[in-house]
Amino acid sequence: MSAEYIISQLINGLRLGSVYAIVAVGYSIVYGILRLINFAHGDIMTIGVYIMLLFMTSTGMPLWSVIVVSVLVSVIVGVLIERFAYRPLRSAGEEATLISSLAVSTLLQNLLQMIFSPQKKAFYLPDFFTQQHQFGIVKLSTMNILTFAAVIIMVIALTLVVQKTKIGTAMRACSENLDASRLMGIKPNQVIVFAFAVGSGLAALAGLMLAGEYKTIDPLMGFVPGLKAFCAAVVGGIGSLYGAVAGGLVIGVAEMLFAGLMPTSVTAYRDAFVFVVLIVVLLFWPNGIFGRSEGRRS
Amino acid sequence: MMMLKVDNLVVRYGGITAVDGVSLELEEHETVALIGANGAGKTTTLHTISGLLKAAGGKIFFQDEEITKVPAENLVARGVVQVPEGRQVFAKLTVEENLRLGAYLQKNKQVIRANHEKVMTLFPILQERRRQAAGTLSGGEQQMLAIGRALMSNPKLLLLDEPSMGLSPLMTQQVFDVLLELKKQGMTILLVEQNAYEALTISDRAYIMETGNITLEGRSSELIHDPRVKDAYLGGDL
Amino acid sequence: MKKKITKLLVLALAGAMVFSLAACSNSADTNSPAPSGTGDGGSAAVTGDTINVGALFNITGGQASLDEPGYRAFQLYFDELNAAGGINGRQIKVVSYDGKTDQTTCATNTTKLIDVDNVVAIGGLSDSNYAFSAGNVAQAAEVPFVFSGATTPSLNDIGNYVFLTAFGDDTCAYAAADYVTNELGLTKVYMLVDQSMDFTTTLARCFQERLEANGGEIVMTDNYMNKDPDFSAQIDRFLNDSKGAEILFFSSVPDDIGTIVKQYRDKGVTLPFISGDGADTPLLMEVGGEAAEGTLVSTHCSFENQDPVVQDFVTLYTETQGTAPENAFAALGYDCAHVIATAIEMCGDDVTPANVRDNLEKIQDLRCVTGTISYTAESHVPQKSATILEVQDGAFAFVAELNP
Numbered sequence: 001m002s003a004e005y006i007i008s009q010l011i012n013g014l015r016l017g018s019v020y021a022i023v024a025v026g027y028s029i030v031y032g033i034l035r036l037i038n039f040a041h042g043d044i045m046t047i048g049v050y051i052m053l054l055f056m057t058s059t060g061m062p063l064w065s066v067i068v069v070s071v072l073v074s075v076i077v078g079v080l081i082e083r084f085a086y087r088p089l090r091s092a093g094e095e096a097t098l099i100s101s102l103a104v105s106t107l108l109q110n111l112l113q114m115i116f117s118p119q120k121k122a123f124y125l126p127d128f129f130t131q132q133h134q135f136g137i138v139k140l141s142t143m144n145i146l147t148f149a150a151v152i153i154m155v156i157a158l159t160l161v162v163q164k165t166k167i168g169t170a171m172r173a174c175s176e177n178l179d180a181s182r183l184m185g186i187k188p189n190q191v192i193v194f195a196f197a198v199g200s201g202l203a204a205l206a207g208l209m210l211a212g213e214y215k216t217i218d219p220l221m222g223f224v225p226g227l228k229a230f231c232a233a234v235v236g237g238i239g240s241l242y243g244a245v246a247g248g249l250v251i252g253v254a255e256m257l258f259a260g261l262m263p264t265s266v267t268a269y270r271d272a273f274v275f276v277v278l279i280v281v282l283l284f285w286p287n288g289i290f291g292r293s294e295g296r297r298s
Numbered sequence: 299m300m301m302l303k304v305d306n307l308v309v310r311y312g313g314i315t316a317v318d319g320v321s322l323e324l325e326e327h328e329t330v331a332l333i334g335a336n337g338a339g340k341t342t343t344l345h346t347i348s349g350l351l352k353a354a355g356g357k358i359f360f361q362d363e364e365i366t367k368v369p370a371e372n373l374v375a376r377g378v379v380q381v382p383e384g385r386q387v388f389a390k391l392t393v394e395e396n397l398r399l400g401a402y403l404q405k406n407k408q409v410i411r412a413n414h415e416k417v418m419t420l421f422p423i424l425q426e427r428r429r430q431a432a433g434t435l436s437g438g439e440q441q442m443l444a445i446g447r448a449l450m451s452n453p454k455l456l457l458l459d460e461p462s463m464g465l466s467p468l469m470t471q472q473v474f475d476v477l478l479e480l481k482k483q484g485m486t487i488l489l490v491e492q493n494a495y496e497a498l499t500i501s502d503r504a505y506i507m508e509t510g511n512i513t514l515e516g517r518s519s520e521l522i523h524d525p526r527v528k529d530a531y532l533g534g535d536l
Numbered sequence: 537m538k539k540k541i542t543k544l545l546v547l548a549l550a551g552a553m554v555f556s557l558a559a560c561s562n563s564a565d566t567n568s569p570a571p572s573g574t575g576d577g578g579s580a581a582v583t584g585d586t587i588n589v590g591a592l593f594n595i596t597g598g599q600a601s602l603d604e605p606g607y608r609a610f611q612l613y614f615d616e617l618n619a620a621g622g623i624n625g626r627q628i629k630v631v632s633y634d635g636k637t638d639q640t641t642c643a644t645n646t647t648k649l650i651d652v653d654n655v656v657a658i659g660g661l662s663d664s665n666y667a668f669s670a671g672n673v674a675q676a677a678e679v680p681f682v683f684s685g686a687t688t689p690s691l692n693d694i695g696n697y698v699f700l701t702a703f704g705d706d707t708c709a710y711a712a713a714d715y716v717t718n719e720l721g722l723t724k725v726y727m728l729v730d731q732s733m734d735f736t737t738t739l740a741r742c743f744q745e746r747l748e749a750n751g752g753e754i755v756m757t758d759n760y761m762n763k764d765p766d767f768s769a770q771i772d773r774f775l776n777d778s779k780g781a782e783i784l785f786f787s788s789v790p791d792d793i794g795t796i797v798k799q800y801r802d803k804g805v806t807l808p809f810i811s812g813d814g815a816d817t818p819l820l821m822e823v824g825g826e827a828a829e830g831t832l833v834s835t836h837c838s839f840e841n842q843d844p845v846v847q848d849f850v851t852l853y854t855e856t857q858g859t860a861p862e863n864a865f866a867a868l869g870y871d872c873a874h875v876i877a878t879a880i881e882m883c884g885d886d887v888t889p890a891n892v893r894d895n896l897e898k899i900q901d902l903r904c905v906t907g908t909i910s911y912t913a914e915s916h917v918p919q920k921s922a923t924i925l926e927v928q929d930g931a932f933a934f935v936a937e938l939n940p
Contacts, residue, residue, distance in 0.1 A: 005773075005777075008776070009769060009773075012768040015768075113596075118597055119600060119819065120795065122798070130802050169395055169398065169399060170399070173391065173399050182349075183348065183374065183382060184447070184451070185403040213766070214765040214799070215795065215798045215802065216765065218791070260772060264758045264773075265759070267759055268761050268764075270769075
């Protein structure tokens with residue numbers, strides 16, 4: 001097994017992990033504030049991708065503006081889901097909203113199947129994105145480079161937002177103590193809507209990265225990566241921004257190294273392997289690698 | 299002007315009536331104590347006034363406007379600010395960030411700066427600890443921060459919930475000194491306390507609460523000598 | 537702490553469970569009739585002038601690109617037959633349901649066809665996973681089920697009430713292996729196998745068997761699971777060391793094959809591709825695009841075959857459906873109806889499920905679009921020839937017909 005080969009699988013893992021990281025951040029910020037695991041989050045990714053496909057094939061809009069539209073639509077969908085599926089149930093407890101999120105996930109999948117048919121569809125980005133570049137023994141596609149750049153930009157931007165802006169500080173306050181935040185005059189709904197908007201917009205971008213790599217999309221494509229991103233958020237310590245990113249990269253790299261380095265007789269079971277990683281991590285770090293024990297909630 | 303008027307307030311948790319027909323009043327610049335044992339319904343009353351809990355009956359007025367159904371986050375702008383029980387500072391945020399959050403709704407930078415200065419003068423220790431995470435402060439320092447945070451919003455009515463809870467006698471004394479200072483500056487304060495002696499010492503008037511009802515009210519200087527109060531609440535302290 | 541681990545694990549498992557449900561069922565509703573279905577049911581199979589025949593196809597879900605053309609051709613056969621006067625003066629009523637590419641739905645709808653709609657025979661299904669679940673139900677109820685496109689030879693072991701319209705996977709795989717060694721003269725093969733399907737694992741096993749018998753060798757086998765969208769690990773493994781492979785054999789079902797050829801080509805694999813009848817789907821070109829060009833497919837028939845039986849079908853289908861037959865599964869659906877109708881006709885006036893079964897077994901040398909069908913008491917898997925197609929300019933072109 002050559003170093004070149006291991007590096008190529010490592011890059012596959014980092015690329016996949018970057019997508020998980022971006023989606024995991026969305027899980028984490030919503031969970032941080034609401035203690036809600038939003039299982040529909042992965043399907044927002046799918047919506048974003050279908051919107052892109054719709055605008056790419058039916059209009060002559062340039063790619064960047066198609067991406068902007070798709071992100072905006074996903075943000076709106078995410079915010080509407082919060083408003084109509086979660087907010088009315090918020091006083092009913094975490095379990096009720098959790099069940100609701102599963103229902104929303106199924107609903108979105110079925111809606112997409114009705115509108116776009118359950119069949120796979122081709123999703124081609126311009127050749128520019130699939131071009132391979134050689135850096136020594138490291139081979140990267142344009143898409144890989146953009147994906148890594150996106151994660152770095154996301155981490156920097158979110159750090160700035162969370163640390164330096166008013167809404168970011170409010171978000172941290174809410175995730176620590178919702179009632180005390182209300183006593184400061186922070187309107188939790190504004191912060192929650194902001195969290196859903198950020199998470200959904202990021203999910204649309206993650207969807208683009210997945211679809212661009214896979215070249216095909218289908219109405220169920222977001223669910224499994226969404227679930228793995230949730231594992232990533234838990235592995236990293238749910239509620240923590242850096243934990244979500246680290247967890248995403250850990251899960252992505254672990255999955256790809258498993259698929260790439262293990263004997264081919266077991267590699268088809270990589271989905272199961274991700275859950276094994278989750279279980280093992282939780283056995284040693286019950287709060288995730290970066291997680292601290294739950295703060296008080298009153 | 300009547301600052302706060304609570305009229306026949308009823309609050310229920312599920313089937314349990316925690317507050318059962320409480321009425322109380324605060325004049326402007328007045329410091330009023332609400333005293334009672336654990337579970338008497340003091341904190342529930344306070345949370346309902348500040349909008350964290352919903353009233354099942356009765357009405358609450360602030361400066362003659364009804365605020366019964368106004369949620370907590372909207373009351374702050376009107377000037378009703380609560381310093382919650384157990385401090386509840388944002389432990390992962392710095393002292394400075396906690397204070398900034400106190401001024402969350404304040405848009406005028408000059409007002410913020412002035413309030414900030416006022417708080418720092420009142421609590422010089424917070425100046426030293428500015429960049430520290432609030433969770434690393436001692437209990438007394440956290441209480442200072444909680445009060446300072448509330449002051450950042452320019453409150454007209456300060457609701458304090460058990461400010462002495464869990465503090466050493468020395469720290470308790472310091473906290474009450476600060477309250478006295480605020481009172482002197484003309485702040486209107488509703489103080490919920492189990493520490494009846496300290497509360498009666500600094501307040502103008504007081505209400506005694508038992509199992510969801512006000513059982514006694516009067517001038518603090520008189521209540522402190524009232525045998526019923528002495529027996530029930532001041533026994534060990536005197 | 538313990539409690540938190542447990543809670544998170546329960547959540548993760550709940551999620552995984554929902555995933556598996558979502559993965560195999562494309563819709564929560566399991567009982568609505570297929571689009572042009574006539575599932576009002578309730579009457580006996582043979583009421584005066586009509587005979588009820590069941591149609592169970594996966595009109596939606598991953599199998600739709602095979603079953604949907606199959607279903608339309610099946611219906612088409614009986615429409616034509618009814619217009620020409622029916623069978624022995626009686627009309628055939630096709631009662632149809634959507635299996636939704638879900639094994640449970642296939643099983644319950646088979647029960648429904650038998651118990652509610654009282655059909656004398658059922659036709660349909662292009663994949664063995666669904667055929668197994670529906671076939672076992674039909675066998676238990678003793679109603680004949682003729683699979684239109686399913687090809688796993690072991691379907692024959694379900695019992696004496698199930699029949700195949702198509703050849704077994706062994707024929708399809710042998711033809712592919714023979715073509716690789718004898719026509720292309722290649723011996724070193726890389727194989728990618730979908731481990732989640734009976735069809736794909738059987739196809740791969742038969743292919744390897746024949747290839748080795750022909751003096752070839754599988755230099756490398758890699759695996760995946762149906763619906764895995766990401767082949768980068770497999771591709772990089774192959775690119776790192778292709779072990780001298782000269783051609784790639786993909787044992788895949790329709791919803792994956794387009795993705796596979798696209799990702800392998802885009803990552804720089806230039807060797808030829810060959811696959812089984814799971815690749816005989818328009819999705820290969822729709823999803824694979826340019827990358828699908830040159831892909832070889834071992835399947836049931838070619839519509840370029842000038843035999844009048846084939847050409848008549850192509851003309852009829854094109855005229856009535858507004859499109860040329862999408863793939864061989866359209867022809868198989870048509871042949872499946874043909875087989876059932878022939879057995880019903882042989883029953884004369886006494887049309888019962890048992891009689892239909894007995895007469896199905898007696899069918900000999902029935903000339904169909906996809907070849908000549910004969911059954912024996914031992915084997916309900918017809919021996920037919922296989923056709924090799926190649927994707928040329930976005931369409932399937934005939935390359936060879938093989939009789940392995």
